[in-house]
Amino acid sequence: MGWDGYRQLKPQGPPGWRETATPHFAATCPFSPQAVDENAIAEDRFPAAPVADPRIGRFEAAYVGHVAEGDFRAGGSSGGMVSWVAAELLRRGLIDGVAHVVPLPGPAAPHFGYRISRSLDQIAEGARSRYHPVHLAHVLDEIRRVPGRYAVVGVPCFVKAVHLARAAEPVLAERITATLGLFCGHMKSGRLVDSFAWQLDVDPDGVTAVDYRRKDADRPANWYTAHLTLADGSARWQDWWHLADGDWGAGFFQNSACNLCDDVVAETADIAFGDAWVEPYASDGRGTNVVIVRAPVLRDIVAAAIGEGRLALESVDADFIAGTQDAGLRHRREGLAYRLTWTRRGIRPKKRVAPSAAGIGWRRKLVYRTRAGIAAWSHRIAWAADRVGMPGLYIRWAKASLGLYQALTYSRGRLGAWLDRLERR
Ligand SMILES: Cc1cc2nc3c(=O)[nH]c(=O)nc-3n(C[C@H](O)[C@H](O)[C@H](O)COP(=O)(O)OP(=O)(O)OC[C@H]3O[C@@H](n4cnc5c(N)ncnc54)[C@H](O)[C@@H]3O)c2cc1C
Incomplete structure (x- = not known):
């Protein structure tokens, strides 16, 4: 994967590589017409799921709420559930590491990348959403190289790519034992950070850290702020609503593959997480998750933690979850058909x-x-x-x-x- 002129990550190779690409590539790219689709993967992974909903896929249980224990909720983009599940899998000894996206040290782009975190502190460092191009190549290499059990966090097409790679490589199938999906509206190019900098009147090359989604407990959860840290230690920020490209639905800097995506809620992931973008949760600035549990082992872990008061989650149905993603689902169903x-x-x-x-x-x-x-x-x-x-x-x-x-x-x-x-x- 390499950067193109639009600050997007694209597969690269010598001239004409696409024409000579191997059947392996065609079977493992998540947008390839040769690859199996999300329904087939989910049927294979979750054959006994009691519900199979055309909008949100197969699942065991669905919830709305947040993490009650520790700092997960305050540190997370919404209710902190992704970091909690990753941490709980590690605490219980079910995994040795989690591949997720963390800030990269040092000035200037690309700002973020995948890393395998192997401790609770490292998992906490990765909390929050990064609407930034990233790729899995180096973490998949590390998983091939270093024996162990791993979880991977990713947006729907990344989780699908992981399953396609697992189907093609037994070593990945054996070692990747959990997939944690993020609901996804679309992926942005790295240019969004330049645009934030331009609109905040600073040099993009002087940006040393980016927080796409700074939340404020005293304001509605969906009024989030883009926050840039500069080389001299100062900071600039702006609410998304006041940015020229801050309306998510308008599609600024969207990756072109997202035009052809039909999975909003990571239908192939063992567990998937989004924001509860409906009232009264949208007005609660502390952040609230919706969660879809598809794998029985995670169903039991989540249910046990609810019973112990460590998670504040209430059961909901498929209509509730779909209602929180109305716009995304319309765009990926009616909009995709068009x-x-x-x-x-x-x-x-x-x-x-x-x-x-x-x-x-x-x-x-x-x-x-x-x-x-x-x-x-x-x-x-x-x-x-x-x-x-x-x-x-x-x-x-x-x-x-x-x-x-x-x-x-x-x-x-x-x-x-x-x-x-x-x-x-
Ligand atoms: C590109 C993108 C689009 C999204 N679109 C929607 C949407 O339309 N609707 C919706 O409800 N939710 C969407 N989300 C999910 C939402 O932003 C939150 O990530 C989700 O609600 C989980 O919050 P949390 O507090 O539980 O996670 P946290 O506890 O904050 O943990 C987040 C975890 O995700 C990892 N992570 C962050 N960015 C990425 C990334 N790009 N790829 C892989 N892992 C990553 C972090 O390393 C961390 O482990 C999107 C997320 C992304 C990255």
């Missing part, structure tokens, strides 16, 4: 959603088209702005694009009524 009708170039993807534009209104179609346009053009415009040393070029374009996107998506009142009338024609 995108598949017009993304015809390159590799023909094989998805669990069939191409269809049926029943999608004109205004909604325009929202999907605008999102895809913003995703594609944000890379190019930011690249050009960087090349000519004029960040303002990108910021002005981003503000205008955001204005258009938000008018289309959220307008009520007169503009909304006019758009609705146009749609009914």
Whole structure:
């Protein structure tokens, strides 16, 4: 994997490598049409799951809540459950290490990378969400090299990639004994950090640390702040809402593969975690998780900890979990069906959603088209702005694009009524 000009990680090789890529590559890339899909992996891993829901997959139990013990909740992005499960697996001697994403020491990009943590302190160092390109190559190499049992934390396509690699390599199958999934809206390019720096009027090369999601217990959980630390030790920060590219749904700097993803909730992971983006939880700045437990061993561990008062979790059903991810699921089901009708170039993807534009209104179609346009053009415009040393070029374009996107998506009142009338024609 190597960096491209848009600050994204891409597979690389000598000229023409794609044409000569081995069947192994085609079977292990999570977006490859040759690879088995999420349903097949989940059926194989969780054959006895009592529920199989078309939106959130197969599962044993589902919860909303947070960690009650220790500093997990305060240290985590939402309720601290990912770090708690990783720590509990280590404490119980069920794993020797956990592969997850931690801040990288030293100034300048890339800022984050995968590491295998082997102690509770190291696990705590990795807490919080990183919307940053990362890859698994070196940690998979370490797992091949160093015998032991490992957990891997990842967004849905990474967890799928791990299962595909396990199917291809017995040593990985034997050693990777737990997968912890993060729900995912989409992955960003590394350029988002440059954009934060430009908008905060600092040099991107002077950024030494990034916190994408600083939370504040006194404000709603979804009002989070981007926070940069600079080489001189000072800091700059801004609420996402005030950033030109801070509306997650608009798709700024989205990786193009995410346009073809149909898994929001890590359907192949042994346990998966997201944010409880519904009230009253969204207003609680301390952060609240939703959790989907798919593997029986983790079902028992979580249930025991609830009984001991170490976890404050309440049982919920599939509708509740899906409700917390309404926008993401709409984009990966209805939106994906629509995108598949017009993304015809390159590799023909094989998805669990069939191409269809049926029943999608004109205004909604325009929202999907605008999102895809913003995703594609944000890379190019930011690249050009960087090349000519004029960040303002990108910021002005981003503000205008955001204005258009938000008018289309959220307008009520007169503009909304006019758009609705146009749609009914
Ligand atoms: C790119 C991305 C998109 C997301 N989109 C959504 C969404 O649309 N809806 C939603 O509900 N939740 C989403 N999440 C998940 C959410 O941000 C929280 O990670 C989740 O709620 C767990 O919070 P926590 O407090 O339990 O985790 P914490 O206790 O803070 O632990 C987080 C763990 O995840 C690891 N980690 C952080 N970033 C990455 C990464 N990029 N790849 C692999 N491991 C990582 C950390 O090392 C740490 O071990 C997303 C996360 C990411 C990284």
